[in-house]
Every structure is written in C-alpha cells, then in structure tokens.
Amino acid sequence: MAAAVRNPGKAYTEFQEQDLIGSHSEKSVNQFDIYCPQESCRCKILLASAATLVQREKSKLMLPKLPLAGATISTIDQALASEKKEGAVEETTKTNEENTEKSESSASVTATASSGDELQSFWRVTDMMAFENIGFSKMLPNGTQFLSCADCDTGPLGYHESKAPKAEKEYLVALNRVRYNDGS
Ligand SMILES: [Zn+2]
Secondary structure: OHHHHOOOOEEHHHOOHHHHEEEEOOEEEEOOEEEOOOOOOOOEEEOOOOOEEEEEEHHHHOOOOOOOOOOOOEEHHHHHHOOOOOOHHHHHHHHHHHHHHHOOOHHHHHHHHHHOOOEEEEEEEOOHHHOOOOEEOOOOOOOEEEEEOOOOOEEOOEEEEOOOOHHHOOEEEEHHHOEEEOOO
C-alpha cells in the first residue's frame, strides 16, 4: 500500500497525553511505537513499552543561545515554525503589563512563576541500545547531548546528560516531540 511509505505515526497533538501511556510490569510505559516527528521521515525511534514515563525539567531542552561550532542539528522548532507561527510570547507580555498596573507587589510573584524549572513528560531509557534508531548532537560544555532523528537529523527530540554518574545514566525523549503509531 502507498500509505506505508509515509511515517506511520500520528502527531502528539492528535492524542490526549494519557492515551499515550500504557502499563507494563506496574510501570508507565509508551503505549505505541514512537517515530520521527517529520511526517516525511519513516524513522522508528522506540518500540512500544521500551521506555518509561518520567518528569524532568523543561529547561533541559532549551537550545544554547549561540550556534555551536560544527553542530549540524536542525531544530524541531524550526520545522514547526514553517507550519504555524507562535503567539505565546505576545500573550505573556500583555499579562505582565496588566499585573504591573494592578499592584507593584505582584510583580515579583510573576517573575518567579515564569523563570521556574517547569516539568514536562519524557520517555526514559537507561540503555542506548533500547532505541531502534537515534542520533546524537555534539556535547555541550556542560555535558548535555541532544537526541535527534538518526535518518533526517531533526531535533532535539530529547537529551542525555553524558556527565551524569553511571547509576543515573538516562536518555530522555520529550513526549510532545515525536509521533505515535496507534495502529489506526
Ligand atoms: Zn527523521
């Protein structure tokens, strides 16, 4: 069938997050096979039940401010930007202005809320061999390596802290940066 040529996964936004989470040996695992976020790429990243659900700081996935010398990763944000424009930044600014008018004391509260280490959901594996396919960026000075699609280099899909102690070694894929094959 011609459909088999395309990525068999569906975008994260087509699911409720809880529908992506299955149960295996009393752990929360990925219910479906995980694929590259690019619809035109068929790269399979993880098999169903290969990873467990964890919460980690959102800030870990932030890209460095300056381009890395020699880095060739294309970011998923760039890919998404071509599909839709973001309006979130504008909204945040408006909210801050309103708070300033209401009272001066609320300003510090707003600042704390926006700079915090917000958590987000990741699929976690502790062994690189658990991936069907995965690519790595060059290491940042702090030891972080971003994960990307092994076929098309789209990323970051997640990250790996290469300087973490062996017992804490983990590879993390953001739930909202990959596609899922629910068989439909
Ligand atoms: Zn890909």
